[in-house]
Amino acid sequence: MAYPQTTFSHTSFSSPTFISRRREVVYSTTLLYQLNVLKSTGRYHAFKLEWHPCYRDKPDVWPVPNHLFWDSDVAKWIEGACYFLLCEENPTINGAVKELVAMIRSAQQADGYLNIHFTVVEPTKRFTNLRDLHELYNAGHLIEAALAHTQCYGNDLLMEPVLKYVDLLCATFGPGPEQKHGYPGHPEIELALLRLYGERKNPKHLALAEYFIAERGNPTGQDGRHYYDVETEARGDREHERPVYYPKSRSYWYQQAHEPIVNQQTIEGHSVRAMYLLTAVADLVRIQGPSSPKSADRTNALQRLWRNMTEKKMYLTGGIGAQKQWEGFGIDYFLPSSTDEGGCYAETCAAIGVMMLAERLLQLDLDGKYADIMELCFYNAVMTGMASNGKQFTYINQLASSDSDLSRRAEWFTCACCPPNVTRLLGYIGGYLWSFRVDENEKSQSVAVDIHMYSSATLSIPINDSVVEIEQDSNWPWEGKIEFTIRNPTDVAMTIKLRIPAWATTWQLSPPLPNAHTSKGYISLTPAYLNAHPTFHLEIPLLARFISPHPYTNQPIIALARGPIVYCVEDFDNPWVDDHFKSLVLDPSSRVAENTVTMLSSTPKVGEGETEAESYVGLTAHNAAVQMLEDENDEHEQLAPHHIPLVHASDSSSTPQTQQQQQRPGMEQLHFIPYALRDNRGGKGHMRVGIRRKL
Ligand SMILES: [Zn+2]
Numbered sequence: 001m002a003y004p005q006t007t008f009s010h011t012s013f014s015s016p017t018f019i020s021r022r023r024e025v026v027y028s029t030t031l032l033y034q035l036n037v038l039k040s041t042g043r044y045h046a047f048k049l050e051w052h053p054c055y056r057d058k059p060d061v062w063p064v065p066n067h068l069f070w071d072s073d074v075a076k077w078i079e080g081a082c083y084f085l086l087c088e089e090n091p092t093i094n095g096a097v098k099e100l101v102a103m104i105r106s107a108q109q110a111d112g113y114l115n116i117h118f119t120v121v122e123p124t125k126r127f128t129n130l131r132d133l134h135e136l137y138n139a140g141h142l143i144e145a146a147l148a149h150t151q152c153y154g155n156d157l158l159m160e161p162v163l164k165y166v167d168l169l170c171a172t173f174g175p176g177p178e179q180k181h182g183y184p185g186h187p188e189i190e191l192a193l194l195r196l197y198g199e200r201k202n203p204k205h206l207a208l209a210e211y212f213i214a215e216r217g218n219p220t221g222q223d224g225r226h227y228y229d230v231e232t233e234a235r236g237d238r239e240h241e242r243p244v245y246y247p248k249s250r251s252y253w254y255q256q257a258h259e260p261i262v263n264q265q266t267i268e269g270h271s272v273r274a275m276y277l278l279t280a281v282a283d284l285v286r287i288q289g290p291s292s293p294k295s296a297d298r299t300n301a302l303q304r305l306w307r308n309m310t311e312k313k314m315y316l317t318g319g320i321g322a323q324k325q326w327e328g329f330g331i332d333y334f335l336p337s338s339t340d341e342g343g344c345y346a347e348t349c350a351a352i353g354v355m356m357l358a359e360r361l362l363q364l365d366l367d368g369k370y371a372d373i374m375e376l377c378f379y380n381a382v383m384t385g386m387a388s389n390g391k392q393f394t395y396i397n398q399l400a401s402s403d404s405d406l407s408r409r410a411e412w413f414t415c416a417c418c419p420p421n422v423t424r425l426l427g428y429i430g431g432y433l434w435s436f437r438v439d440e441n442e443k444s445q446s447v448a449v450d451i452h453m454y455s456s457a458t459l460s461i462p463i464n465d466s467v468v469e470i471e472q473d474s475n476w477p478w479e480g481k482i483e484f485t486i487r488n489p490t491d492v493a494m495t496i497k498l499r500i501p502a503w504a505t506t507w508q509l510s511p512p513l514p515n516a517h518t519s520k521g522y523i524s525l526t527p528a529y530l531n532a533h534p535t536f537h538l539e540i541p542l543l544a545r546f547i548s549p550h551p552y553t554n555q556p557i558i559a560l561a562r563g564p565i566v567y568c569v570e571d572f573d574n575p576w577v578d579d580h581f582k583s584l585v586l587d588p589s590s591r592v593a594e595n596t597v598t599m600l601s602s603t604p605k606v607g608e609g610e611t612e613a614e615s616y617v618g619l620t621a622h623n624a625a626v627q628m629l630e631d632e633n634d635e636h637e638q639l640a641p642h643h644i645p646l647v648h649a650s651d652s653s654s655t656p657q658t659q660q661q662q663q664r665p666g667m668e669q670l671h672f673i674p675y676a677l678r679d680n681r682g683g684k685g686h687m688r689v690g691i692r693r694k695l
Helices: 004-010 018-041 066-087 091-107 135-153 159-172 189-200 203-215 227-235 271-288 295-312 348-364 368-385 418-427 527-532
Strands: 011-013 434-440 445-451 457-463 466-473 481-487 493-499 508-510 522-525 535-539 544-547 557-562 565-570 584-586 591-601 612-622 625-628 669-674 691-693
Touching: 004 011, 004 066, 004 135, 004 434, 004 457, 011 018, 018 066, 018 091, 018 368, 018 418, 066 091, 066 135, 066 418, 091 135, 091 159, 135 159, 135 189, 159 189, 159 203, 189 203, 189 271, 203 271, 271 295, 271 348, 295 348, 295 368, 348 368, 348 418, 368 418, 368 565, 434 457, 445 457, 445 466, 493 527, 557 612, 557 691
Parallel strands: 445 493, 584 691
Antiparallel strands: 011 457, 434 445, 457 466, 466 481, 481 535, 493 522, 508 535, 544 557, 557 565, 565 669, 584 625, 591 612, 612 669
16 A cells, blocks of 8 residues: 555656755755754753753643653654655765664663653653653654664664564553553554554554554543543542643543544544544555445545535645644634734644645545645645745744744744654655556556646656656746656556646646546546657646635635745735734735746755755735724724724715725835745744735
8 A cells, every 4th residue: 555655765856846945955954954953952862761851841731741752853853864865875864863773772671662751751650641641652653763764774673673662552552351442642653553554564553553543532441431531540630630732621622532533523623633643544444445344434534524624624825723722723714814813823743744634535535625735735834834944943834923923933842843744744745746556467567647746756667677757847836837758668558647726727738638627636648648648748827816714714814826825925025014914905806916036045955055046936916905094083993893883885975984094105016925935034024824805
């Protein structure tokens, strides 16, 4: 079964594109930068199991010790490093991976246990707080690191201790009378175990993953009660003591453990957890087969929760999670843009999780609606999480800044899940561009390729003694023309499906294919067409367009988008702003011009250290912007809001006094920059995606 974490190795990137530039900056800068941070913060050597002074620090988020995720920070870095090392050698990164693996091996306890905190700090409390303390989450990331390590190095130096640890977990958790009937508060190990099962085919790994998924939310799982209730009581927690992220006691929806997944009607709680969990559910359906009896309810739940999320709980950028307290979903249509409007979390990891889930759902059902969201997340909610220099990151990706939360990236975080998650994603991003299936039997071979995202890259598929290559060449997402070249030396029967995004108003295939049409967002190119035309091109016009959130959000705002890119305004280009563009009013009927902007990024070529300019398409709205005026003499300011008089539509002579507006110098041209490229050029940190719409 295919996973992008393994299929990516069939993809190579060619001429500079948005994607290849970011891969390059990660390889030349980010991995080494993060390695230094791992060292300077104590993470790098933590598997030596020595005491670190910060282990005594009070938790920023009670009851979770700040260092609790260190295992996963290291594991995710190893995983990302291995993906890049598969493509190109780097002695420093290679040396660090080997040293870390040696330390992890030495940290394993005699019974297989492998965790920093519960070996050094609280050795008597293993598996006593699955709800909050990320033990199994860390184990999951170690499994994923081991899979990448084996793929890269061809040995089991990391896999060996990980398999021994998984053996201990298989013995500890499960339905047996002596086993714990628990499951992790933060899903991750489920998808990792399923990937492990795919590689090693050990049924115990599949059984444990399925157990964790099926048992989750069982109200009577442990001694007739919810596992987390029993666990809480065993720890001796006081009755009303609760983690800071719980609005009230037993808020198990935070962990998607309030009821079994197949019964959940709406997507709730911590958004990263939800995405990792549903990704695993989708993988389980793929492994057991969509038509198996157990898969029907799980497939329905996946589709129901996906719909609820994308239709009612997703930002224009693809970000999810409006609520800071639980880093997750609010009620339907609660999608404020900024802290001073009531929230906006949109964690980078959560958008990465959406991409993971979308990719799995695409493999279950090739429907462009999943690929559209996958691409939206990548180019906006995810890529806004890293600066173009590869050394600053965001955790929260608000759609508008405020005085308390400026549009700024940080160099690192105490809870540092996001930066290495971006690193490893860019390591295997080639696996998201396309998926393929080879059908070989004695009589014939055939290959089917579904192309989900465009870039400049080559997919190489070995078939028998030959290699079939599909090359796409484009300057996506700035230009919409994609040229394809097929190299098929033995004339293997090939079918290609090309995604036509839902936002595309039209498209053109050249040479034309008679009766070509889209089916669920893809056009299908037949073997006959591909044999006759080993080179062809697809053109999808990229036109600026206004988008807006659902009317039920009660936000009269519009934003600019072009192709998969969502734009924002920043003070750097619009220096007159002094209120985070809060009073800005934008006319959607205005003329929007495109301009090619060259941004000097500090993207050094590997080994060269020179900077290279990156061009992008900026947008400018002409004579479209005004600012709402606050009139000091406005009598309405003295009144409660509900006393502001309504103006009847029939009364054309009357204009509401509250809509006084002005155009300040410089506003004649309102400049927009891709949201992903914000905060790369300095400035005051004022930014906004959705702007008040002129009525
Ligand atoms: Zn994160």
